[in-house]
Amino acid sequence: MEDKQFIKNFEEQVKNTIKKYKLFDKKDKILVACSGGKDSTTTLYLLKKFGYNVQAGIIDLKIGKFSDINLNNIKNFCKEKKIKINVFDFRKEFGFSFCYIRDILKSKNIKLNSCTICGILRRYLMNKLARKLKFTKLATGHNIDDEAQTILMNQFKGNIKLSAKQGPISGILKNKKFIPRVKPLYFSKEDDIRKYSKLMNFPVNYEPCPCSTKAYRRSIRTLIPKYEIEVNNIVESFFKILPSLQKQYKNEKINYCIICSEPTPGKECKTCQLIKKLKQ
Template sequence: MTSNEQFIKSFENKVKQTIKKYNLINKNDKIIVACSGGKDSTTVLYLLNKFGYNVEAVAIDLLIGEYSKINLKNIKEFCRKHNIKLNIISFRDEFGHSLCFIRSALKQKGSRLESCTICGILKRWLLNKKSRKLKAAKLATGHNLDDEAQTILMNMLKGNPGLNTKLGPKTGVVKDKKFVQRIKPLYFTLEKDVERYSKLMGFPVKYGRCPCAVGVFRASVRDELSRLKNDGKIKSNIVNDFLKKKPELRKKYKTSEKLNYCRKCGEPSKGNVCNACKILGLLHA
């Protein structure tokens, strides 16, 4: 067995072990995979399909010029090749505008929300609604170990440690019939290993960062972590230490969690109006 073959086997076993240890998927679950067309989500889609799970893909067209066009082309090609049903949602159909337009319009109105924050809120809103409509038991994302370590540090640096209670291989702290459980099969895999696996498997993906993610806080945290010696070990330590302390965090911040339903769209929300509707309300004000 070559070194590359050994790596592929080890990588796939790590994902299998994560699914099993944290009971991410039950045998009869229908899984929606949130697909951007990038290496992480394509890897998740490939592996869950390979492992024999009932999967469908959902891709959101953010309308970010050639970046979105190439990613959509790639995920369509991948799904055709592997006979996986692909559902496509367009920002223009759902919100009337592209992500870039929404970001610029909000900035002109005095909003300080970063493009990644706007994108994340609106995508989560869309993915939860679509997954529920498709009667999915779980929504799988391509978040890897690097992503989780960054988010843990970001929440701490911003003075919001309570937000970390929502993190983990399974996300969320409140169970509700309108919430589709989110899972992260790549939770313990480093980004560089996902990229190596994707390249070895020959997946049709575009490597590189989203053009809208320049100068955002996450990028600063990511770059600082990557500058550290033995950064892979450090990222692993951050995540594993968080998992050990998560039960204490959940006890401490449990009282801050209250479930409501948005009075505008009916989706689950901590307040009377969800963050997605707040963004759209400001956009159309």
């Protein structure tokens, strides 16, 4: 396919996903959770191109050179495209750098890998900051490969409840303190996003994060092509059971964390539990 036609088809697919699943409209104020990578940069670019009220949000994790390169890239990109950027300093928000938190938890024998800790803290922070800045939607760069891997991982680990949170609009529990999370690239393949990002010359770091511990996801990622499984088939069949999964878990009660007042199904949110363990 010619590059021009590829770009047109790719953009149409994202447009259709936004429309079909009513991810947001022109009245929404959207924060794109950026990392400096191809997926979130593409999301940011397309939302701006389609005329939405969009801004970039990046959490500076301070993972050495990796964070510096990503931050620099996204700052330059936003400057060039005239997009407002919000840089959130991880250390300022939590009092410690990400690497420090991870190392201390590890030394206390807490069996959580880097990506799990990072994911919990980043989701918490993005939601809190998006709410504070009055954004109405939080967009992420998740693609169909991520989604298919997550569905399989949850299935293999017996975490079916976690799958109920998947889909183009994440989460099932509605609460005014949760900013709805949406995935405009939900049906886009990772290879296509890479190709699009390269054709568009986005200033993107294609290197993986040095702290990545997604070993289980990596093995699922290699398993999919090995057995010639189509990611579309995984997601399409998942869609058939998603409504009943959502129905099953949607009435779960939401409490407010007794430490930070953020919404959580338990008494204390996962972030406060981690910070508490850190200080013990």
